[in-house]
Amino acid sequence: MKELEKVKVFLFDLDGTVYLGGNLIGDVKNTLNKIRAKGVKVGFLTNNSSTTKESYFAKLKNLGVFFDGDFFYSSLDCATDYLLDKNREGKIFTLATEKVKEHVKSRGLNVVDDENSANVFLLTFDKELTYEKLVKANRLLGKKDVLYIATHPDSVCPTENGSIPDVGSFIELLSHSSGRRPDVITGKPYGVLAEYIIKKLGVKSDEICMVGDRLYTDIAFGENSGMKTVLVLSGETKEEDLKSSTVSPTLVLPDVNYIQV
Ligand SMILES: [Mg+2]
Known part of the structure; x- marks a missing residue:
């Protein structure tokens, strides 16, 4: 896909994007493997602060979608990093x-x-x-x-x-x-999260693509911070919601498995 040619890191939202409850959305495992095989980094970015990084690692590994070298960050990680830096x-x-x-x-x-x-x-x-x-x-x-x-x-x-x-x-x-x-x-769509992520990944913001199912968090986050964005229709957002939306994704796809790199 031409729009995604320069992307070095894909950041995937979790709920409604990678899985719904305990079920993966289609053949996500294969989709992520194809992305990794092209030398593009896979990352996961969730606002859900009800549990810790370690629990997410276990869940994602168990589902077969998380590998060594992948990136993970949450709104909770950002809150603790922010507090360690500022207070x-x-x-x-x-x-x-x-x-x-x-x-x-x-x-x-x-x-x-x-x-x-x-x-x-x-x-x-x-x-x-x-x-x-x-x-x-x-x-x-x-x-x-x-x-x-x-x-x-x-x-x-x-x-x-x-x-x-x-x-x-x-x-x-x-x-x-x-x-x-x-x-x-400290979560999506706010700038403090983008600052920490860009620093940690060491890439330019337009080399990151945020993939998610929510316009007002995932897509607004990517757009506010100069990233590319892919809205997937496998979660909360329906196609008609785009008509009244002030944010406009780079691409709109039925689900993550339509991403091609
Ligand atoms: Mg979501």
């Missing part, structure tokens, strides 16, 4: 699963359970959310000079059994209760 000493109260909380600690960040001693609020896709945690988060956001970081803006996450509330919905809830919105969002 290493911060005392972080987080809405996160226990696994993610331990992961953030293992990166050398100071996670506290008492919101009264915190000066950073990190909002991730906490699938173990309780009312008590929401009360603590709300109390913290009522304090002055608290840095508020959210991992991503997605309102819902697709699953085999329909959509479930995601961080974008938590942001709205906390906005109503506290009046605060995030200072920084």
Whole structure:
């Protein structure tokens, strides 16, 4: 495909792009192998911060789509990198699963359970959310000079059994209760994520192609940061959604298996 000739790295979204729930979309394994065989790097980029890099490696390897030399990055990785760079000493109260909380600690960040001693609020896709945690988060956001970081803006996450509330919905809830919105969002479509990825990959932005199923995160992310973009219609977006969209993908394909390099 002429539009993809200069691409050195393909970044694939996961949910709705590589798989739906536990099922791969068509012969993705073969498609990725063909890309690797051409010397083009394969990468995975997810906004889903409900689990850690290690869990994703295990899942992707188990599905047969992740190999040594592939790239992986998530909105959670970006949030922890950002905090290590800009607020290493911060005392972080987080809405996160226990696994993610331990992961953030293992990166050398100071996670506290008492919101009264915190000066950073990190909002991730906490699938173990309780009312008590929401009360603590709300109390913290009522304090002055608290840095508020959210991992991503997605309102819902697709699953085999329909959509479930995601961080974008938590942001709205906390906005109503506290009046605060995030200072920084580290997932697609925001620029801070592109900065880290471009630095890590060591290529120019127009040598990267973002492949995803969502216009307002995946495609907007690629477009905002000067990457090529491929919208796949295997997930959330339907062809008619393009008519009212302000973002315009480089290519629109039925699914990832139509990519040719
Ligand atoms: Mg997706």
